[in-house]
Amino acid sequence: MIRLTGIRKSYRTGSSTLEVLKGIDLHIAKGELVSIMGASGSGKSTLLNIIGILDNYDNGEYRLDSLLIKGQSETENAGLRSKYIGFIFQSFNLISFKNALENVALPLYYQGIPRRKRNEQALAMLENVGLKDWAHHMPNELSGGQKQRVAIARALVSGPKIILADEPTGALDSTTSREVMELLKHVNRDMGMTVVIVTHERAVAAASQRVIYLRDGMIENDRLDPATLLADVR
Amino acid sequence: MFDRENWGEILQSIGKNKLRTVLTGFAVFWGIFMLILLLGLGNGLRNGFAYNFRNTAENSISIWGGETSKPWNGLPANRNIQLTEEDVEALRHTIPGLEHIAGNYRVWRGNSQLQYGNNYGSYNIHGIINEQQLLEKQTVAQGRFINEVDEQLKRKTIVIADDARKELFKDEDPMGKWVNVNGVPFQVVGLYASENEGRQGMMQRNPVFIPLSAAQQVFNAQRDVDEIMFSFSDASLAGAAMAEQRTRHTLARMHNFDPTDDRAIWLDNNVENVSTFNGIFTGISGFIWFIGIGSLVAGIVGIGNIMLIVVKDRTREIGVRKAMGATPANVIGQILMEAIFVTAVFGWFGLALGVLLLEGLASVVPGSEFFRNPTIDFRTAIWALIAMLMAGTIAGYFPARRAAAIRPIEALRDE
């Protein structure tokens, strides 16, 4: 599903260039639940953004569902994102003037689905994440965990093949974190979506099937056994 | 692209920040309002001046006898030139494209006395032929105007306006009654619509009309006329100059004066007056559009600026939309439509209020020679609307471009 070969990415700030990704080779198969860990600044978000076609890369090759992602127009990229990818962010990124239902329905709007059908699907998805009764609440009337569940529903609603989550529990306490992880596991197991989670939390990573450890823009350890994370204090 | 779904999105994001929307819209509202108001006031001035020309055919010339200032063919200077009906006939045959021509004989108010029973009044008396009406465009309010039979039979008939009717007849019906004009009885056959509604008082009174032949008889004037007026088909400036030249030459021949003597006859060329007047008002109109468009441009810049701030404000939202699959066209469409919508709504209010104010003004302010009926026509309003929509498009274009260029990755970065 996701195949990265020799991906390099650097940022230019003023006169100096900072190489953030230094040749990433990574294959994530369909239906995997993968966590990416690593120190702050190791390039996790950058990697996830490249996978999500929110950012471009300098060198290497990225194939999404065997399609080479390189040089597409912004419009084509929008179509690819719409078709393949659902995003979940640390800070939820719900649109503040839309209620839960409207937020969830937004990706469907850009797919040109008519309003009635859109709202039906969005409501079903809210029910799926246990927030049916909150459909008409505005984001500022929801708790952090509820907001993240709305965001998850929004990521799922258009039936993407891949869910990308950048520190989805970063702003949540441990109980709600666990709920969110359960939800993502359910998405992966029962809906068959490929899920990639960037996280700092061992507990979150431990819930996934595979942990990728980044250090200084390189993969230090792939296929780290999640079980060891809880015991071993790295 | 502009379907109901989009409108939902647009209305929602406009409604999200009402203050911003109102501030944005106000600039455009004000621009359009001022434009309409200025155009209306300009029209008021124009209408006021046009009112002065209402009674004369636009392509007409009138001539008065003067006094020669140059000797000619052995004749001395300082001779009075008295126009006659022979001049009218001569001009009838020499002016190319002549439409109507009429001479009239005048008795000034100071020399006239109208009397009915115990009521007296003093009015300018115009001895006219029926063709005069085609040149001066009087409208008959009741009865009839002076006609050809009156002229041929030298009938003692008279047509008066409302001011004379009130003064002489009070509440009586004047039709068919006999009025003494300097002692000679004339029968009232008609009332014509008053010309001087705007002016009150003794200064301006409407003239009374009697047949030219009767006037010449009563006032012992043989075939004299005081003014000759004619209209002609070629209303261009060149045509008018041509008619003027022919007139001078014909009358110079008839009365034996130097054709270059510009004091022998007085000549009022309405085409030249109208064209000078039109020139002035084209200038005024241009100036008004200039100022109006200027204030509209200020509105556009204002709305564009605020929209830019809005786009910056909404960077994250736009980033989220893009991450959710919005194409650049979606984003441009949304920002553009928002700008156009806000412009159109507030512009419409500006237009409506401007027009309403002008209508109110038109009904409150009495018409005068300087200012009347300060309203704008439908075409101008349409132009203002077009200007408005263009304003909205321009105001939205640059912010929309900027919004489309926002990279989701920049927008979504957690600070």
Ligand SMILES: Nc1ncnc2c1ncn2[C@@H]1O[C@H](COP(=O)(O)OP(=O)(O)OP(=O)(O)O)[C@@H](O)[C@H]1O
């Ligand atoms: N747009 C940018 N311009 C310049 N430098 C950038 C940019 N985005 C990221 N970086 C740098 O790239 C490096 C990697 O950033 P990235 O966000 O991928 O780290 P991360 O692993 O997600 O860290 P964290 O755990 O703190 O979120 C950091 O040093 C960051 O400062």
Ligand SMILES: [Mg+2]
């Ligand atoms: Mg990060």
